[in-house]
Amino acid sequence: MSSTILARMARTACVAALATTAFAAHATDNPATGKLLFEDTMNQTGLSFTGNCTSCHTNVQNRRAEIHFKTGGGSRDPFAAIDAETALNRIGYALNNVSAMKQFQVLEADQLTDLAAFIADTPKTSDTALSFSASAVNTPTVSQNLDLRNGVTFGQVTVDSVAIGGTGAARFTLKSDTCTAQKLAASATCRATISFSAADTAGYSATLTMTMHQGSSTTKFTRTVALDGAVGVVTPPPSGGNGGGTSGGNNSDEGGGALGVAWLGGLAIATALLRRRQGRATR
Numbered sequence: 001m002s003s004t005i006l007a008r009m010a011r012t013a014c015v016a017a018l019a020t021t022a023f024a025a026h027a028t029d030n031p032a033t034g035k036l037l038f039e040d041t042m043n044q045t046g047l048s049f050t051g052n053c054t055s056c057h058t059n060v061q062n063r064r065a066e067i068h069f070k071t072g073g074g075s076r077d078p079f080a081a082i083d084a085e086t087a088l089n090r091i092g093y094a095l096n097n098v099s100a101m102k103q104f105q106v107l108e109a110d111q112l113t114d115l116a117a118f119i120a121d122t123p124k125t126s127d128t129a130l131s132f133s134a135s136a137v138n139t140p141t142v143s144q145n146l147d148l149r150n151g152v153t154f155g156q157v158t159v160d161s162v163a164i165g166g167t168g169a170a171r172f173t174l175k176s177d178t179c180t181a182q183k184l185a186a187s188a189t190c191r192a193t194i195s196f197s198a199a200d201t202a203g204y205s206a207t208l209t210m211t212m213h214q215g216s217s218t219t220k221f222t223r224t225v226a227l228d229g230a231v232g233v234v235t236p237p238p239s240g241g242n243g244g245g246t247s248g249g250n251n252s253d254e255g256g257g258a259l260g261v262a263w264l265g266g267l268a269i270a271t272a273l274l275r276r277r278q279g280r281a282t283r
C-alpha cells in the first residue's frame with residue numbers, strides 16, 4: 001500500500017476518533033488537562049513547538065475574548081461564556097488557516113477537545129432560556145430552577161446579584177436565590193428559582209441577569225437567561241445554542257495541502273453534526 005494511502009487512512013481514523021470524542025463531549029472532555037496543555041504545551045505533549053499556547057496568547061482569557069469576538073459577540077470579552085463546541089471549531093479554523101497554528105495539527109483529538117473544554121470553562125447557567133405556561137390568569141406557575149455552575153479551572157466566583165429586568169419583569173418572581181453573595185469554589189453551583197403569573201393572556205418576556213466577579217477582580221461580568229411566559233399557551237422549550245453564529249465558515253484555505261483540508265473538513269462536520277443533534281434533542 002502506498003504511503004499516501006496509509007497517511008490518508010490514518011487521517012480518516014483521526015477524524016473518526018475526533019467525531020466520537022466530540023459526540024461523547026461532556027463526559028470525557030477535561031478542562032484541567034486542557035489547562036496543563038494550554039500553559040505547558042511542550043512538556044505535556046513531549047513535542048517541540050515554537051511556543052506553548054501562552055507564549056503567543058498570554059492566557060486563556062485572551063482566547064475567550066478572541067473567540068467571542070470572532071463568533072459575533074461584538075466585543076472582546078475575556079469573561080464571555082464560550083461553549084466547548086465553538087471553541088473546538090475555532091481551534092480547528094486556526095489549525096487550518098493560521099500559519100503559526102498549523103504546527104498544532106499533530107495534537108490528538110482528545111488533546112484538542114480538552115483544550116476546547118478549558119477555553120470554555122467559565123461559569124455557566126443550566127439553561128439559556130426558560131419558558132413558563134400558567135394554567136389560568138392570576139395563577140402562578142410551578143417554579144423552575146436555574147443553576148449557575150462555576151468552571152473546574154476558573155477560580156472562585158462571587159455572585160454580586162441576581163435580578164429580573166426587561167418589559168415583562170413584573171410577571172416573573174424570584175422565589176428563592178442561593179446565589180447572591182455566594183462564593184462559588186471550583187465546580188460549585190447555586191440556584192435561582194423563578195415562577196410566572198399574569199392577569200391576562202398576553203405573552204411576557206424578561207431577562208434574568210446574574211452578575212459576578214472572579215476572585216479579587218473588580219471587573220464584573222454577567223450570565224443572562226431569557227424568560228418568557230403566558231397563560232394557557234404551551235410554549236415549546238427553547239432551542240439550544242448561544243446564538244453566536246457560525247463564523248468558522250471562512251473557507252480561505254491558504255494552502256495546507258489536501259490532507260489538512262480533509263482533516264479540517266472532518267472537524268467542521270463533526271462539530272456541525274453535534275450542533276444539529278443538540279438542536280434536535282432540545283426541540
Ligand code: HEC
Pocket residue numbers: 037038041049050051052053054055056057063066067070087090091094098100101104115
Ligand atoms: C507561535 C504563536 C502561536 C502559538 C504557540 C499558538 N497560537 Fe493560537 N494563534 C496564533 C495566531 C497568530 C492566531 C491568529 C490571530 C489571533 O487569533 O490572535 C491564532 C489563533 C488561534 C485561535 C483562533 C481564535 C479565533 O476564534 O479566531 C485559537 C482558538 C488558538 N489560536 C488557540 C491556540 C491554542 C489552544 C494554542 C496551544 C495549543 C495556540 N493557539 C498556540 C498564534 C499562536
